[in-house]
Every structure is written in C-alpha cells, then in structure tokens.
Amino acid sequence: MKDNILFLQGNEACVEAALYAGLDFFAGYPITPSTEIAELLSSRLPARGGKFIQMEDEISSMCAIVGASLTGKKVMTATSGPGFSLKQEAIGFAVMTETPCVVVDVQRGGPSTGLPTSGSQGDVMQARWGTHGEHAIIALTASTNQDVFAMTVEAFNLSETFRTPVILLLDEVVAHTREKLIMPEPGEINVVERLHTSVPEGTDYHPYLPREDGRLPVSDFGGVHRYNVTGLAHDMWGFPSNNPKIVYGLMRHLVDKIQGHTKEISRTKEFFAGDAETLLVSYGSSARTALHVVENRRARGEKLGLLELQTLWPFPADAVRERCASVDFVVVVEMNMGQILHEVKKVVDDHEKVFLANQIDGTFITPTDVLNILRIIQGKGT
Amino acid sequence: MAVKDYIRERFFPHLWCPGCGHGIVMSSMIRAIEKLGIKKNDIVVVSGIGCSSRICGYLDFHTLHTLHGRALAFATGVKLSRPELTLIVPMGDGDAFAIGGNHLIHAARRNIDLTAIIMNNNIYGMTGGQYSPSTGYGDLATTAPYGNIDPSFDPVKLVLGAGASFVARTTTYHVTSMIKILEKAIAHKGFSVVEVLSQCPTYYGRSNKFATAVDMMNFYKNQTTPIGSKDKARNPELLERGIFVQEERPEYCAEYAKVIEKASQGR
Numbered sequence: 001m002k003d004n005i006l007f008l009q010g011n012e013a014c015v016e017a018a019l020y021a022g023l024d025f026f027a028g029y030p031i032t033p034s035t036e037i038a039e040l041l042s043s044r045l046p047a048r049g050g051k052f053i054q055m056e057d058e059i060s061s062m063c064a065i066v067g068a069s070l071t072g073k074k075v076m077t078a079t080s081g082p083g084f085s086l087k088q089e090a091i092g093f094a095v096m097t098e099t100p101c102v103v104v105d106v107q108r109g110g111p112s113t114g115l116p117t118s119g120s121q122g123d124v125m126q127a128r129w130g131t132h133g134e135h136a137i138i139a140l141t142a143s144t145n146q147d148v149f150a151m152t153v154e155a156f157n158l159s160e161t162f163r164t165p166v167i168l169l170l171d172e173v174v175a176h177t178r179e180k181l182i183m184p185e186p187g188e189i190n191v192v193e194r195l196h197t198s199v200p201e202g203t204d205y206h207p208y209l210p211r212e213d214g215r216l217p218v219s220d221f222g223g224v225h226r227y228n229v230t231g232l233a234h235d236m237w238g239f240p241s242n243n244p245k246i247v248y249g250l251m252r253h254l255v256d257k258i259q260g261h262t263k264e265i266s267r268t269k270e271f272f273a274g275d276a277e278t279l280l281v282s283y284g285s286s287a288r289t290a291l292h293v294v295e296n297r298r299a300r301g302e303k304l305g306l307l308e309l310q311t312l313w314p315f316p317a318d319a320v321r322e323r324c325a326s327v328d329f330v331v332v333v334e335m336n337m338g339q340i341l342h343e344v345k346k347v348v349d350d351h352e353k354v355f356l357a358n359q360i361d362g363t364f365i366t367p368t369d370v371l372n373i374l375r376i377i378q379g380k381g382t
Numbered sequence: 383m384a385v386k387d388y389i390r391e392r393f394f395p396h397l398w399c400p401g402c403g404h405g406i407v408m409s410s411m412i413r414a415i416e417k418l419g420i421k422k423n424d425i426v427v428v429s430g431i432g433c434s435s436r437i438c439g440y441l442d443f444h445t446l447h448t449l450h451g452r453a454l455a456f457a458t459g460v461k462l463s464r465p466e467l468t469l470i471v472p473m474g475d476g477d478a479f480a481i482g483g484n485h486l487i488h489a490a491r492r493n494i495d496l497t498a499i500i501m502n503n504n505i506y507g508m509t510g511g512q513y514s515p516s517t518g519y520g521d522l523a524t525t526a527p528y529g530n531i532d533p534s535f536d537p538v539k540l541v542l543g544a545g546a547s548f549v550a551r552t553t554t555y556h557v558t559s560m561i562k563i564l565e566k567a568i569a570h571k572g573f574s575v576v577e578v579l580s581q582c583p584t585y586y587g588r589s590n591k592f593a594t595a596v597d598m599m600n601f602y603k604n605q606t607t608p609i610g611s612k613d614k615a616r617n618p619e620l621l622e623r624g625i626f627v628q629e630e631r632p633e634y635c636a637e638y639a640k641v642i643e644k645a646s647q648g649r
Binding site for chain 1: 390392393422423424426428438439442443444445446447448449452454455456457458459460461462463464466467484485488638641642644645646648
C-alpha cells in the first residue's frame with residue numbers, strides 16, 4: 001500500500017485539501033455534521049504554525065476569518081445549516097470588502113434545527129442569495145472524497161483569484177462517507193497565492209481600484225499601505241460614498257468580476273453524456289445515486305447519461321444548455337424541492353422535458369427514487 | 383508628530399453633530415498613541431456600526447469598519463493572525479453592550495490583547511435616538527416615549543465579571559486623565575476596556591433636559607468622582623472614574639504560541 005493513499009471521511013478530505021492549499025487560519029463553532037473539520041484543524045493547524053480558534057458563536061467565527069484574511073492569511077470556517085444562516089451577514093461583508101475566504105457548509109436537513117444528522121441539499125439557494133443585497137457569489141460542491149479534495153483546493157484558488165468568499169457546499173453524506181483518497185503530491189494541483197500590489201511605500205495606493213482585468217492587488221494589514229475597509233458602499237480608497245456613479249461602478253465590479261467569468265469558474269463532469277437520450281443532472285452526494293442509475297441502465301443498453309455539476313454558482317448555464325439541447329429528457333436529481341431544477345429549466349430549450357427526482361425526508365436519495373421518475377417519463381407507470 | 387499626522391484629512395469634515403463627544407475621544411486616542419510612540423503601520427483600528435464606529439475612516443492607521451456589534455470578533459481574527467500588531471476597537475454602547483454583548487464578554491474571558499474603547503452616549507445616535515442598554519431608567523428616547531423601563535448595564539461590573547484584565551472609566555470632560563488611561567490601556571498586554579462617557583446632545587441630551595453639550599459635560603464633571611474618593615462615601619449616586627483593574631494575566635495570543643510549540647513537538 002502506498003502511503004499517499006488514505007482512507008477517510010469527506011470532512012477529513014476537506015481538511016487535507018485546505019492544508020494543501022495553504023490554510024493558515026480557521027475559526028469555527030461546533031455544529032453537526034461539520035464538527036470533524038474543526039476538531040481535526042485544532043490539531044493540525046498549530047502543528048505547522050497556523051492558528052485555530054473556537055469562537056463564541058457562528059457569527060464571530062465568520063468575522064474572525066475575515067479579519068485574519070485581511071492580514072494576508074488563507075482562511076476558512078466550516079458549519080452547517082443553522083450556522084450558515086447566522087454567518088450570512090458577515091459573508092456579505094466579505095463580498096463587499098472583497099476579502100478572500102472559504103466557507104464550508106455541510107448541508108443537513110432543514111429548515112431550523114431540522115435533521116442534524118441527515119443529508120440534504122437544501123442550502124443551494126441560500127448559498128446564492130443568503131446574504132442581503134445584489135451580489136455575485138461562487139459556490140462549489142463535490143460527490144466523492146477525491147473531488148472534495150479537488151474542489152476544496154479550487155475553492156481557495158477561486159477565492160484568491162476573484163477576492164470573494166467561496167462557499168463549499170458539502171452534505172452530510174459526502175462529509176461522513178469513508179472512502180479512499182489519493183493524496184496529490186505537492187505541486188500536482190495548482191495553488192493560487194494572493195496577488196499583492198506593487199505600489200511602493202509613500203505612493204498613493206488605491207485598495208479598491210480594480211485593474212483592467214478586474215483584479216484587485218492587495219496590501220495586507222500591517223503592511224506599508226494604510227487604508228480603510230468598510231461594508232458601506234465605498235470609493236477607490238475604501239472610504240464610504242453614496243455618490244451614484246461610484247456606487248454603480250462598485251456594484252458592476254462586484255457582480256461582473258464573477259458573472260463575467262462564469263465559463264472560467266464552471267466545473268462539470270460528464271458520464272456517458274455524449275449519446276445520451278435521457279440526461280441526469282446532479283451534484284454532491286445525489287450525483288453518486290445518479291451515476292449508479294446511469295451505469296446500471298447503460299449495462300442494459302439504455303442511453304442514460306449524467307452531467308455532474310461541481311460549480312453551482314455562478315450557474316454553469318452554457319454547459320447545461322449545451323448538454324441538454326440534444327437529449328429527449330432531463331432529470332434533475334437532488335435532495336430538495338428543486339432548487340437546481342429551476343435553474344436547469346431556465347436554460348434548456350424546452351422546459352417541459354425537465355423533471356425532478358428528489359428526496360426530502362432525511363433518507364439518502366436512492367436509485368429507486370430516480371427510477372420511479374424515469375418510469376413515469378417513459379410511460380411505464382405512475 | 384502632530385495630531386494631524388494621524389488623521390486622513392482627505393475625508394474631513396467628519397459627520398459627527400456639533401457638540402458630540404466622539405471627536406474628543408478621537409483626539410485623546412491619537413494623543414495616547416503619540417505618547418506611546420507606536421508606528422502607524424503597526425496599528426489596526428477595528429470598529430462596528432454607529433456614530434462612534436465612523437472614527438475608523440478618519441484615522442490614518444489600518445482601519446476596518448465592520449458590522450454592528452462584531453468589531454471585537456473581527457479584531458480577534460486580526461490579532462490572533464498577527465499578534466505583533468496593536469489593536470484598538472472603538473465601539474458605541476449599543477454596539478458593545480446590546481448586539482455585540484456576547485463578543486465583549488468572550489473577548490474579556492479570553493484576555494486577548496485588544497483595547498476596547500466604548501464611547502457610551504446612552505443612546506443609539508446613528509438611527510435617531512432609540513434607548514440602549516445604557517439608557518437610564520425613566521430616560522426618554524424615540525422608542526421609549528413614556529420613559530425607559532429597561533434597567534441599564536453597569537459596563538464596568540459586566541466586563542470585570544467576564545474577566546477583563548484592564549478596566550477603566552473616564553469622560554469627555556476629563557481629557558487629561560482620559561489620555562493617560564488610554565495610554566495605559568493600549569500598553570496593557572491583555573483585554574482592556576475603557577468606558578468613555580461621551581455626550582450626545584442631539585439625541586440623548588435634547589430629550590433628557592440637557593440644553594447644551596456643555597451642560598452634559600458639566601454633568602460628567604459633577605456626577606463622577608475618582609475611584610475611592612470621600613465624595614463617593616457621602617454621595618453613593620456618584621459614578622466612579624479611573625482604573626478599576628489592571629492585572630497581568632495570561633494573554634490569549636501568548637497562550638496560543640505555547641499551543642503551537644506543543645503541537646510542533648508532536649505533543
């Protein structure tokens with residue numbers, strides 16, 4: 001057995017990846033089913049000179065990582081539904097101040113306390129619109145431990161590139177499934193570092209004046225440039241402003257820097273999609289059920305395929321539209337009442353051909369749940 | 383350096399009302415920092431939301447204007463990741479005692495090296511004069527038109543109980559002593575809380591029989607007394623000012639450095 005092969009939980013894979021990506025600082029609060037991430041980091045981070053702090057609540061955990069990020073550190077927090085709700089105001093602060101950070105939400109059944117130990121994908125829309133006000137956001141997800149690793153590193157990379165919070169939407173099933181992880185070698189996966197300003201000391205530095213490519217080179221707190229960071233609408237110095245021209249420029253920048261790079265941010269995987277007549281669209285743990293159905297039906301000669309979404313926000317509209325154009329039926333497989341279903345319907349040519357196979361009772365979605373829908377579509381039962 | 387070397391003139395005039403006490407606190411803060419000789423690049427000022435929190439924009443340090451009540455939580459992240467920086471956290475009474483009460487007591491419990499300067503004007507000024515946890519019983523506010531029935535916190539007892547290792551109270555009338563107290567608070571290794579009674583003539587004063595800001599400062603002069611004075615024995619109504627506690631206790635970042643040492647030796 002090679003020593004780079006590990007057998008672990010999704011939550012542990014997330015921790016391994018965060019450390020691989022250069023995590024320096026983690027603040028968190030105990031909550032099921034994400035707690036293993038905090039537990040593991042409380043031991044691993046200080047061992048390499050990083051910092052871990054268990055804060056007094058979910059809100060302060062989110063605030064603390066934003067504060068730490070401003071000093072130039074790579075930061076993360078992890079939570080689940082109720083905690084994710086509490087963090088939303090501070091996530092908006094990170095959006096507005098363009099502070100890189102990674103927020104892991106291990107989804108469980110909701111609303112409210114809901115089903116703390118059950119899988120769910122009910123936070124997809126909260127990841128998109130949880131914080132108030134017009135904004136863009138990046139949210140990624142994964143279905144296997146190997147992909148949890150890859151998407152966690154990706155979450156850090158995108159958060160540094162676009163200077164934005166990135167939401168990593170895991171779920172209870174992925175987080176607690178124990179399976180193999182092949183640890184990538186250092187350098188095997190690209191790790192993006194923060195882009196620092198080259199403006200020398202004594203020269204007027206504009207912390208919020210984007211370059212032509214939309215990127216914003218930073219100066220860390222404690223460095224040679226002193227500037228203001230605020231959640232208020234602000235000008236290029238970071239000073240509060242309600243000048244309509246300045247506010248318009250800021251809003252466009254915040255949205256365009258992400259929406260305008262949707263293609264670059266989109267991550268999808270395809271299984272037997274090329275000649276599929278019926279395409280399953282799924283993500284996270286549900287995609288494992290979907291893949292099982294596809295492989296099973298393919299063995300019987302049925303032309304089923306799977307499009308697995310790893311980027312949920314910004315929604316990979318082009319990829320979904322392209323893949324769905326040539327198929328007869330699309331079945332969205334997810335553990336909610338159709339949060340991604342509606343996004344798929346928006347982009348396909350004929351939304352009457354889009355169906356939902358879902359599960360919302362706290363049990364994991366099974367191949368039978370998907371097959372029941374396929375039978376209805378094929379007119380073989382009701 | 384002169385006081386003006388510590389401010390961002392580009393962003394003046396400030397938004398505080400005529401007679402507001404917050405400018406006095408800002409100037410005292412600058413004078414304390416100047417006396418301590420701390421470099422501007424080594425200071426981070428973190429504030430929340432409210433009139434007091436706007437102090438951030440005007441100061442030429444690394445400044446972070448955050449969310450209502452959460453300044454101490456953000457400051458904890460900054461401090462723990464860069465313990466060598468000096469962290470100052472100006473807050474208002476609503477900010478510190480109401481929405482941010484949890485972070486206040488936990489920062490005190492941890493004894494993390496931050497200096498919280500709580501500008502207590504007994505009212506929510508930015509939103510137009512609603513009662514706060516430090517508005518007195520019977521006081522009028524826009525949300526207490528019949529008189530406030532909420533008992534107020536004693537901020538000093540609150541943070542002492544929570545474990546703060548430096549606790550002081552001063553007022554905008556007692557500027558010389560305020561500067562000395564702030565100097566000691568900032569130099570103190572541990573969580574320092576300085577409550578500064580700072581007048582709001584616009585919203586608190588006008589509704590509560592103070593004709594002018596000067597009346598309010600005279601009130602601070604007449605209704606406060608140094609800790610342990612004979613006047614206090616004669617008139618228990620007087621509010622004590624000065625340094626209540628100044629103790630050396632294990633500081634959070636220093637303790638965490640020990641955790642790192644233990645962890646890197648494999649326990």
